[in-house]
Amino acid sequence: MIKKLLSSAFVLAIMLPSPALAKEDSNLDNFNLPVGNVDITELPLEYQETLAKRTKEVDKYFEEIGKLRAEINFKESEIKNQREQGYVTANMFSNLDALNDQLEYFENNSLEMAGLEKIGTQEPQIQPFSNNNQADVSPPTIYYDADTNSYVLSSGWKWNTINPDNNNSYYDAFGIRVNQEPVSVFSYGISTYDYYGNSYKPAFTEPESSTYGYMLTFEDKAIGRNYTAHSGTSFMFFKYYNGIPNGKTVNFNSEYVHTYEKTTLNNPGVGINSFFGTFSSKESGWRAKNSSFKTYQ
Numbered sequence: 001m002i003k004k005l006l007s008s009a010f011v012l013a014i015m016l017p018s019p020a021l022a023k024e025d026s027n028l029d030n031f032n033l034p035v036g037n038v039d040i041t042e043l044p045l046e047y048q049e050t051l052a053k054r055t056k057e058v059d060k061y062f063e064e065i066g067k068l069r070a071e072i073n074f075k076e077s078e079i080k081n082q083r084e085q086g087y088v089t090a091n092m093f094s095n096l097d098a099l100n101d102q103l104e105y106f107e108n109n110s111l112e113m114a115g116l117e118k119i120g121t122q123e124p125q126i127q128p129f130s131n132n133n134q135a136d137v138s139p140p141t142i143y144y145d146a147d148t149n150s151y152v153l154s155s156g157w158k159w160n161t162i163n164p165d166n167n168n169s170y171y172d173a174f175g176i177r178v179n180q181e182p183v184s185v186f187s188y189g190i191s192t193y194d195y196y197g198n199s200y201k202p203a204f205t206e207p208e209s210s211t212y213g214y215m216l217t218f219e220d221k222a223i224g225r226n227y228t229a230h231s232g233t234s235f236m237f238f239k240y241y242n243g244i245p246n247g248k249t250v251n252f253n254s255e256y257v258h259t260y261e262k263t264t265l266n267n268p269g270v271g272i273n274s275f276f277g278t279f280s281s282k283e284s285g286w287r288a289k290n291s292s293f294k295t296y297q
Contacts, residue, residue: 028149028239033184035241036211040186047148051186054115054147055237059189061106061114062154063199066233068103070193073158073231075099077195116143116152121252121292135159139292140176140252148237150186153178153213155254156233157288162195162226170259173268174234175208175215175275179251179291182211182241190216192232200228210270211241213253215277217268220258232256246296255289 028047040048075096082092110116119142140155153176174190192200204218214236220229234254255275257265263284268277279285 033239033241035182035184037214038184038186051148051237054145055187055189058114058116058145058152058235058237059191061110061116062189062233062235063191065103065106066156066191066193066231067197067199068099068106069156069158069233070199070231071197072096072099072103074195074197077162110143115147116145118143119151119294121294123290123292134161134286135256135258135288137254137256137288137290139290140254141292142252142294145237148186150237150239152235152237153252154233154235155252155290156231157254157256158231159195159227162230170220170262171217171264172220172229172259173215173217173255173257173265173277174232175213175255175257175268175270176234176236177213177253177255177270177275178238178240179212179253180272181245181248181250183213183238184241185214186237186239188214188216188234188236190218190232190234192218192220192229194223194228195226195230202228208269212272213238213270215255215268215270215275217265244296249293249295251291251293253289253291255287257285257287259285 028043031044040051043051075092079092079096082089106113110118121139121142123139135157137157138155140153143152143154144150145152155176157174176188190202190204192202194200200221202218202221204216208215208217216234218229220227253275257268257275257277259265259279261281261284263279263281265277265285266280269275275287275289
């Protein structure tokens with residue numbers, strides 16, 4: 001399963017012959033894009049440079065959003081614990097309100113903050129089944145990036161408990177998928193956070209990308225009774241391989257996979273209708289997932 005550990009900076013810092021940014025050229029109309037993972041080095045130089053710049057900027061945007069969410073989760077947990085002990089101060093709620101205001105501003109101003117136009121998606125009335133209640137996954141959100149003339153799909157997860165297993169480090173996975181609609185994947189990124197809201201850029205195995213999306217396997221490191229992947233956020237840049245699917249309803253899926261007790265996730269990947277991968281021990285791993293959809297007129 002473990003091919004080669006890569007720094008998350010590997011997919012974000014595309015190596016270019018010149019640090020100077022050439023004129024932005026988002027026109028790939030004359031370029032025959034492959035389905036699935038795109039070899040960035042084969043793209044026109046102008047597009048490589050634009051994509052590298054935008055991937056770094058978008059990565060920073062989602063990293064900040066994820067950090068705010070993690071800090072909010074910690075503050076809410078802290079207030080809950082203090083309330084159980086009969087000691088809650090107004091300052092606690094004031095700090096929480098300020099964090100929520102920041103998060104709301106970031107999420108509602110993606111075009112101003114990151115150059116991403118948020119496209120309306122809907123959540124299904126019946127959510128996909130998750131065989132646990134220890135973690136929540138957010139429904140994928142889709143954006144349009146004018147600089148690269150491509151789409152960005154983002155999602156994340158958070159634990160509802162702390163120290164759920166023990167103080168050992170094991171491998172988890174997270175993936176985002178476009179259901180049944182083939183795509184060309186340009187780049188992706190991931191940020192994780194511990195219980196207190198500290199951020200990390202985890203090393204991950206060589207990404208499992210396919211016709212429909214990607215899945216990253218990374219180490220959830222133990223720090224005492226804390227973990228580096230208590231929550232996280234991830235994203236990918238992509239284009240629809242067959243063009244914008246006008247007249248269709250497209251489903252988006254995200255999935256978080258957790259392993260423990262020395263269990264590994266064997267053969268992780270992304271299929272046309274689902275993520276796949278088997279646990280080396282069925283009793284020591286579970287999945288949490290969510291979905292959304294967009295109808296193109």
